[in-house]
Amino acid sequence: MFHHFLLERFEQFRDRAAVVWRGDEYSYDWLLAAIRARIEQLNASGGAAGRIVSLEGDYSPFTLATLFALFELRSIVVPVDSSLVEAQKIKYLQTAGAGMRIIEGPEGMKILPVAARTGRGTCEDESSAPERSPWIARLQEEKAPGLIIFTSGSTGTSKAAVHHAGMLLEKYRLVGRAKRTIPFMMFDHIGGINTMLQTVSGGGCLLIVADRSPAEICRMIEAYKVEALPVSPTFMNLLLISEAYKDYDLSSLEVVSYGSEVMPQSTLAAWNSQFPHVRAVQAYGMSELGVLHTKSKDSNSLLFALKGAGVEYRIVDGMLEVKAPTAMLGYLNAPHPFTEDGWLRTGDMARTEGEFIQILGRKSDIINVGGEKVFPAEVESVLQLLSNIEEVAVSSAPSGITGQMVKATIRLKQEESLKQLRSRIWEFCKDKLPPYKIPQKIEVTSQSLTSDRLKKIRSVQSAKY
Known part of the structure; x- marks a missing residue:
C-alpha cells in the first residue's frame, strides 16, 4: 500500500479532536481506526487499488476517512459534491472513467459499480478502457494515488484536472500551527481539499458547518472558538451586508484567507475596518495548480x-x-x-x-471598450460603495460604437427608479473612474448574484428594469 507521512502524524495527534460534525467530536484516534476499517471494507469488496473511484459526499469525518483510505490504496479519487444533481454526477463519472462509485454518509459507506447507474458497459479494469489518458496511465504504472478535480465550468464545460496525489500531499509535510478551522469551500473544490489537508497535517480541528450562511458561520466561530476561516470575497461582502457578526462573539478569529475570485478593494477595506483584529491574507490557487503558499x-x-x-x-x-x-x-x-x-x-x-x-x-472576463481594457472587479469595487446597492456584478454588453460596453447588474436593498439609480451611479463614478469604465447599461434584478459556491455570478436574468 501507499503509506503517507500524514498517517504517522495522525498517530502523534491521537488524543486531539480532528473533526467536529453535527455537534459530535471525532478524534485523530477515531480517524485512524476509520481509515483502517475502510481499507478492509474496500479490499473485501473487490479492491479499489489503482482504480478510478468517485467519492460522493460533503465534509464529514466519514468522507475524510474514506479519502485517506483510497489514497492508501493508490486509488485515483474523483471527489463529487453530494448536492449536485444526479445527471451532473453521472457526467463527471463518465468523463473521469470511474469504475467504482462510493457514496459516503453517516449510515455507512455504499459501494456501487458505475455501470449499474450509467448504462455504460462494465468497466472492471479502467486500464483496458479505450483511449486511456496518459495521465491516468502514468499514475497506474507508478502505482501512485491520484486526484481528479473538476473546474467550476463558469465559462463553459467543466474541465477534469488530473493530479498526482503523492506530489500534492508533499506540500503539507511542513507542520504548521494547529488551528480550529471551518472548511468553507466545498469538499470537491481544490480550496476545500487544501483547507482540510492544511488543518489535519498540523493537528488542527475541522469545524463542519450545517450551512454556509453568514449567521451559521458566525455562530460556529463563537461556539467553537474558531481561529481560521478560508472564504471567498463574495462571502466576506455578504457577511458585512448581513451584519450577522453583531449577534456573535468573533474575538477568537485570527486569520481570514480569501481566494477563488478577485477581491474588490472596497470589500477588503470595509472588512479590515470592521475586523481590525483579524489578519486578512490573500490565497492563490486553481484546480490545475493546487493552492500555493x-x-x-x-x-x-x-x-x-x-x-x-x-x-x-x-x-x-x-x-x-x-x-x-x-x-x-x-x-x-x-x-x-x-x-x-x-x-x-x-x-x-x-x-x-x-x-x-x-x-x-x-482574461475571459475582460471588457474591451473601443480598445480599452476594463476589469469587472475594479468597477464593482467602486459601485459597492454606493448606498442602496446590496450586490453588483459587472460584465460586457454589445455596443455598435465601441464593440462592447460596461454593463452593471444590480440587486438593490430597497426599490428605486432606474432613472434615479442611473443618475446616482454617474455622479458617484465620474471622479473615480474614466468615462469608458462607467457602466453604460444598468440592469436591476431581484435574483441573487451569488452562486451556491458563494462566488459572484456575472450573468443573470434581469428584472423589468
Whole structure:
C-alpha cells in the first residue's frame, strides 16, 4: 500500500479532536481506526487499488476517512459534491472513467459499480478502457494515488484536472500551527481539499458547518472558538451586508484567507475596518495548480508574493504563468494548458510591483471598450460603495460604437427608479473612474448574484428594469 507521512502524524495527534460534525467530536484516534476499517471494507469488496473511484459526499469525518483510505490504496479519487444533481454526477463519472462509485454518509459507506447507474458497459479494469489518458496511465504504472478535480465550468464545460496525489500531499509535510478551522469551500473544490489537508497535517480541528450562511458561520466561530476561516470575497461582502457578526462573539478569529475570485478593494477595506483584529491574507490557487503558499504585502493590500519550494512565476502578455510541483499532470477533456517549457497558463491577468503580484481578473472576463481594457472587479469595487446597492456584478454588453460596453447588474436593498439609480451611479463614478469604465447599461434584478459556491455570478436574468 501507499503509506503517507500524514498517517504517522495522525498517530502523534491521537488524543486531539480532528473533526467536529453535527455537534459530535471525532478524534485523530477515531480517524485512524476509520481509515483502517475502510481499507478492509474496500479490499473485501473487490479492491479499489489503482482504480478510478468517485467519492460522493460533503465534509464529514466519514468522507475524510474514506479519502485517506483510497489514497492508501493508490486509488485515483474523483471527489463529487453530494448536492449536485444526479445527471451532473453521472457526467463527471463518465468523463473521469470511474469504475467504482462510493457514496459516503453517516449510515455507512455504499459501494456501487458505475455501470449499474450509467448504462455504460462494465468497466472492471479502467486500464483496458479505450483511449486511456496518459495521465491516468502514468499514475497506474507508478502505482501512485491520484486526484481528479473538476473546474467550476463558469465559462463553459467543466474541465477534469488530473493530479498526482503523492506530489500534492508533499506540500503539507511542513507542520504548521494547529488551528480550529471551518472548511468553507466545498469538499470537491481544490480550496476545500487544501483547507482540510492544511488543518489535519498540523493537528488542527475541522469545524463542519450545517450551512454556509453568514449567521451559521458566525455562530460556529463563537461556539467553537474558531481561529481560521478560508472564504471567498463574495462571502466576506455578504457577511458585512448581513451584519450577522453583531449577534456573535468573533474575538477568537485570527486569520481570514480569501481566494477563488478577485477581491474588490472596497470589500477588503470595509472588512479590515470592521475586523481590525483579524489578519486578512490573500490565497492563490486553481484546480490545475493546487493552492500555493502566499504572503500578502499587508492586510490592506491586494498585492501578494508566491512562496514555496519550486514555485516560479512570470507574466507573459499580461497573463500570469506558473511552475509549481503541485501542478496537475493534465486535463482529461481539454487541450494541454502548459507551454512547451512547462509553464501553466493560468488565464489570470496580473501586474507586478517588486516581488509582489496583483491579480486583475480573468482574461475571459475582460471588457474591451473601443480598445480599452476594463476589469469587472475594479468597477464593482467602486459601485459597492454606493448606498442602496446590496450586490453588483459587472460584465460586457454589445455596443455598435465601441464593440462592447460596461454593463452593471444590480440587486438593490430597497426599490428605486432606474432613472434615479442611473443618475446616482454617474455622479458617484465620474471622479473615480474614466468615462469608458462607467457602466453604460444598468440592469436591476431581484435574483441573487451569488452562486451556491458563494462566488459572484456575472450573468443573470434581469428584472423589468
